[in-house]
């Protein structure tokens with residue numbers, strides 16, 4: 001059976017439902033925005049929201065992908081950095097609940113967390129404190145952690161840390177591990193363009209990019225970008241939101257649609273698409289099937305608020321995935 005290892009910013013997602021938007025005003029968070037906050041600002045937010053009801057879940061892009069795979073019954077592992085605190089313990093427990101092997105580095109800095117304020121009209125405002133995740137570094141990796149894994153998936157958010165990424169990819173390469181990256185954000189791609197253009201051909205087997213990330217990497221629109229990315233690696237995937245996704249390996253191009261969904265909080269869509277796609281690869285399915293499973297999981301996660309489906313959502317998703325396996 002295939003085993004998949006993930007590497008990423010370990011974050012705890014903290015969902016807070018607001019009765020009114022006064023809180024956003026008082027915390028000076030522009031409604032609908034996604035902001036990185038420093039230590040002081042995050043402490044202020046924590047203090048202000050001390051008595052608010054919170055829903056926690058482990059988060060971070062690669063961790064979401066790994067958790068999706070674990071939910072599908074795949075053997076998984078995850079490397080990250082957390083604080084020696086309550087959220088750090090929570091993160092570990094949440095992953096271990098799904099039998100994910102954790103390789104966590106404990107820091108003095110607090111565990112990173114992303115606070116999502118959900119307004120009455122469903123609009124979401126994020127304040128993300130990276131905390132201990134920012135301290136994830138090359139020395140924390142050792143080759144033993146990669147032992148026994150057939151796939152290695154990491155998130156583009158780590159790309160600015162060149163030493164970390166190169167060390168991870170060297171370990172993966174030494175072990176003939178299949179490597180995938182989700183590019184995460186177009187500004188990461190823009191800011192590290194030369195590095196990525198060298199890194200991908202040398203170490204990466206599969207690239208997941210959304211439309212903006214694909215444009216940042218190639219300067220081109222999806223179809224042309226797909227071609228160019230596929231020349232850099234084995235499998236190129238360009239996600240085009242509600243239009244589905246484009247996939248290319250060698251001369252073969254596939255196009256995948258979407259499933260019908262009721263509501264539309266797209267948090268986690270890209271992460272769960274990757275879970276579904278990689279799951280298909282572990283089952284040696286054709287790439288259009290891999291894309292279809294990606295569409296199923298991303299569609300189902302869009303139906304819930306946040307990046308975590310509940311058990312009943314997962315049951316429905318798994319039933320749909322099982323049909324693809326037949």
Ligand SMILES: Nc1ncnc2c1ncn2[C@@H]1O[C@H](COP(=O)(O)OP(=O)(O)OP(=O)(O)O)[C@@H](O)[C@H]1O
Pocket residue numbers: 209210211239240241242243244245257258259260261264266267268269270271273294295296298299302
């Ligand atoms: N409105 C929608 N209805 C159904 N499925 C959707 C919808 N929007 C996106 N998806 C699915 O989610 C996949 C990934 O979404 P998207 O292209 O937005 O990637 P992304 O930008 O990386 O996502 P994220 O914002 O989570 O990082 C799509 O390829 C598609 O399968």
Ligand SMILES: [Mg+2]
Pocket residue numbers: 182184185210270271
């Ligand atoms: Mg994405």
